[in-house]
Amino acid sequence: MKKKGAEILVECLEREGIEIVWGIPGGQAIPIFDALYDSKKIKLVLTKHEQGAAHMADGFARATGRPGVCLATSGPGATNLVTGLATAYMDSIPMIAITAQVPTKIIGNDAFQEADVIGITRPITKHNYLVKDIKDLAITIRQAFHIATTGRQGPVLIDLPSDIAKAEMDFVWPEEVVMKNYNPTYKGNINQIKKAAEEINTAKKPVIYAGGGILSAGASKELKAFAEKTGAPVGLTLLGLGCFPGTHPQFMGMLGMHGSRTSNLAMHDSDLIVAVGARFDDRVTGNLAHFAKKAKIVHIDIDPCSISKSVRVDVPIVGDAKTILTELTKQCTLRKHPEWWAQINEWQKAYPILYNRKGALKPQYVIEQIYELTKGKAIICTEVGQHQMWTAQFFKFDQPRTFISSGGLGTMGFGLPAAIGAQFAKPGSLVFDISGDGSFQMNVQELIIAVEHKLPIKIIILNNGCLGMVRQWQQLFWKKRYSGVDISIQPDFVKLAEAYGAAGMRVSKEEEVKGALEKILKINDRPALIDFKVAREENVLPMVPAGAAITEAIDYKDVEFA
Amino acid sequence: MKHTISVLVENKPGVLARVAGLFSGRGFNIESLTVGETEDLAVSRMTIVVGGDDMILEQVSKQLNKLIDTIKVIDMTDKQFINRELALIKVSVNAGNRGEVMQVVNIFRGKIVDISSKTFTVEVTGTDDKINALLELLMPFGIKEMVRTGAVALTREWQKEDPKKTS
Numbered sequence A: 001m002k003k004k005g006a007e008i009l010v011e012c013l014e015r016e017g018i019e020i021v022w023g024i025p026g027g028q029a030i031p032i033f034d035a036l037y038d039s040k041k042i043k044l045v046l047t048k049h050e051q052g053a054a055h056m057a058d059g060f061a062r063a064t065g066r067p068g069v070c071l072a073t074s075g076p077g078a079t080n081l082v083t084g085l086a087t088a089y090m091d092s093i094p095m096i097a098i099t100a101q102v103p104t105k106i107i108g109n110d111a112f113q114e115a116d117v118i119g120i121t122r123p124i125t126k127h128n129y130l131v132k133d134i135k136d137l138a139i140t141i142r143q144a145f146h147i148a149t150t151g152r153q154g155p156v157l158i159d160l161p162s163d164i165a166k167a168e169m170d171f172v173w174p175e176e177v178v179m180k181n182y183n184p185t186y187k188g189n190i191n192q193i194k195k196a197a198e199e200i201n202t203a204k205k206p207v208i209y210a211g212g213g214i215l216s217a218g219a220s221k222e223l224k225a226f227a228e229k230t231g232a233p234v235g236l237t238l239l240g241l242g243c244f245p246g247t248h249p250q251f252m253g254m255l256g257m258h259g260s261r262t263s264n265l266a267m268h269d270s271d272l273i274v275a276v277g278a279r280f281d282d283r284v285t286g287n288l289a290h291f292a293k294k295a296k297i298v299h300i301d302i303d304p305c306s307i308s309k310s311v312r313v314d315v316p317i318v319g320d321a322k323t324i325l326t327e328l329t330k331q332c333t334l335r336k337h338p339e340w341w342a343q344i345n346e347w348q349k350a351y352p353i354l355y356n357r358k359g360a361l362k363p364q365y366v367i368e369q370i371y372e373l374t375k376g377k378a379i380i381c382t383e384v385g386q387h388q389m390w391t392a393q394f395f396k397f398d399q400p401r402t403f404i405s406s407g408g409l410g411t412m413g414f415g416l417p418a419a420i421g422a423q424f425a426k427p428g429s430l431v432f433d434i435s436g437d438g439s440f441q442m443n444v445q446e447l448i449i450a451v452e453h454k455l456p457i458k459i460i461i462l463n464n465g466c467l468g469m470v471r472q473w474q475q476l477f478w479k480k481r482y483s484g485v486d487i488s489i490q491p492d493f494v495k496l497a498e499a500y501g502a503a504g505m506r507v508s509k510e511e512e513v514k515g516a517l518e519k520i521l522k523i524n525d526r527p528a529l530i531d532f533k534v535a536r537e538e539n540v541l542p543m544v545p546a547g548a549a550i551t552e553a554i555d556y557k558d559v560e561f562a
Numbered sequence B: 001m002k003h004t005i006s007v008l009v010e011n012k013p014g015v016l017a018r019v020a021g022l023f024s025g026r027g028f029n030i031e032s033l034t035v036g037e038t039e040d041l042a043v044s045r046m047t048i049v050v051g052g053d054d055m056i057l058e059q060v061s062k063q064l065n066k067l068i069d070t071i072k073v074i075d076m077t078d079k080q081f082i083n084r085e086l087a088l089i090k091v092s093v094n095a096g097n098r099g100e101v102m103q104v105v106n107i108f109r110g111k112i113v114d115i116s117s118k119t120f121t122v123e124v125t126g127t128d129d130k131i132n133a134l135l136e137l138l139m140p141f142g143i144k145e146m147v148r149t150g151a152v153a154l155t156r157e158w159q160k161e162d163p164k165k166t167s
């Protein structure tokens, strides 16, 4: 049967199992939107900004593990996707972005709303395609999905000129995707696995360092079994939170700059680090010259490029974490490591993560209350800043894919649209966006989408009247020269929420926190926001200063009780 | 240390930009890069000379391998390989030194491919060492213009190349 390019696109998306597309139309995208108009399987969600569309697709993907799809017109529509693509790329999130392009004949002529989208997005996508011939369209879409969802996952962009979208041809669904040059390694090398098992079985102070790769591989159960058999303590990266239960006795907390001192000290003192689905990011390792000098390193990752990139690895294993952990667990002996645990427990006692409830309402208290009230059963999205780190420190994530945050790029404005995407994906789940007053204003326009679709997202603004994380750095490292961080002139967030048709509340005292949270938990037909007026100069601690060794953390008591 | 890396890529628009972007984006140092067709019209071969320590070179190879359009990456440096570069050198001459210049060029098996009253244009091929040596000898006469192609290389026949992505 003859089909137009745009119809082929829509049919291919349907066949890939896509049910929602987030986007905004424009001149060159009209053919695509016209084809979507007839789709019975795909719901089109019209966002307010293309960045919102990208983060919604991303939030959907993080909540489900399935690829999210966003759609933009040529030129400014496409360039508005850039931050969203870079965010997904840094965190290895499967996503498909479709951008309309000017007709093939005028590409390169500085046509109206033309941008070199392929050139612009090349370094921030796993791969991208300009479709110049309708014959290539279906197979390109198949390949795009294949690339986005296999190996180390990531966003793939398809740039579709409007003449191709309008051209016609006989449509044949390509059953198979054969890509002879793209064959990610899944099966771990058996000799390497054996070597790793030997190291693990003889180690005295092993540490498991796991990250977002466990979530991508769906290997949480396998990680837990591995940890329990080897008896090793577990530290997680920011993106890994939830891949191992936060309430598990072997969990030491988050690693890195704002991680628990215990997990950082354990890495430092360890004689064997087993890294799985993590990439030795600078926020985790601190100063490389002092990083884990006594440890041998086993590194399991699907991406060979992640191995020995910044830290020399002794036993590299490229492949799928799920199958490799299963095999490795079989070859490991049951260990308890009582001496090592005595040391770890000592650290835990000496360096708990704490805060002082005296004075104005503390943001950490609000997060603790959310945890208590929800019993941890919620999907928590965050923006970027202090509130993000407090969430990571004070909320215990037991389930995979319940913590959704921009880690690699650190994109303010990510949380609200990501929460919307997550709520679309999981209509029955309780979804929060924990935000700062700064980040919330970066994509606040998307609030109307939650209202329109009756998404009962809970928005928590930890309102400190400033760009808190930057203020903290200025306080600690820049002699309190508070340049460009005051945002105390701000909209009335309660009225703003109401103007959008969401519920809004304001809280400034500890004793009101629980009641207000209980109230918004009952609202289920629209988003609800609480503007928590919190202490302005609270700090996220412990903190390893940038460039310092991970053992050299500043503690809460050093700053707040000094 | 300098490495010569041979990359077989799909002969498609945009591939060169991907490779060049990878080098600039990750701060790898390209000394030279050449691209050309191969016996298979669908495949191009890039020869890239790049400097850096072992860990950087390992990253370069892995990152090149990771590009979807890459078919095969061969680090020639640990192998036996044939390495050639072509240079065109326009050197100043006068009635008094023409003979001397010709002699130097002959020793290097170069060819004089253009002559004017004040210049010779010399064509020479060889390893970069050979070309550097010739340049050094021609320098005193005055080099007016010069162009080098960058290295191209092939492994010697009796060696097997490692297949892509076996790590």
Ligand SMILES: Cc1ncc(C[n+]2csc(CCOP(=O)(O)OP(=O)(O)O)c2C)c(N)n1
Binding pocket: A383, A384, A385, A386, A387, A388, A410, A411, A412, A413, A435, A436, A437, A438, A439, A440, A462, A464, A466, A467, A468, A469, A470
């Ligand atoms: C798009 C973007 N711009 C700038 C930054 C730099 N930045 C990191 S944290 C931060 C402050 C965030 O303020 P807010 O959202 O109010 O959160 P708080 O730190 O106060 O909790 C800024 C400006 C960023 N991460 N993202």
